[in-house]
Amino acid sequence: MAMLVxxxxxxxxxxxxxxxxxxxxxxxxxxxxxxxxxCGREMMSQVPIRTMPVGLLYRCEVCGALNEVPADVP
Incomplete structure (x- = not known):
């Protein structure tokens, strides 16, 4: 599929x-x-993130940043 930042x-x-x-x-x-x-670290590989619950936050284990799926992702 695609690379999603x-x-x-x-x-x-x-x-x-x-x-x-x-x-x-x-x-x-x-x-x-x-x-x-x-930090650009790959957190997930081949994961159907577009179908996961909206509003979840994902913690990067390298830099500790909290991340979310950008609002403009279909």
Whole structure:
């Protein structure tokens, strides 16, 4: 599929949203490759992120940034 760069979210903007730790890397069977919006590390490979619940935040285990799927992703 595609390479998707996530948007970084400030800690002050979490507002009770769930945070998912991707660990070293999440691997899927089909989907997008997803990278951290701050450090560029590949957080997920072949993951169907476009079908995951809206509003989830993803913590990068390298730089600690909180990331979300950009609003303009279909």
């Amino acid at each position: 996530l948007s970084v979210v400030d800690e002050a903007d979490v507002n009770g949203r769930d945070i998912v730790s991707t660990g070293i890397s999440m691997l899927g069977l089909e989907g997008d490759d997803v990278v951290c919006g701050r």
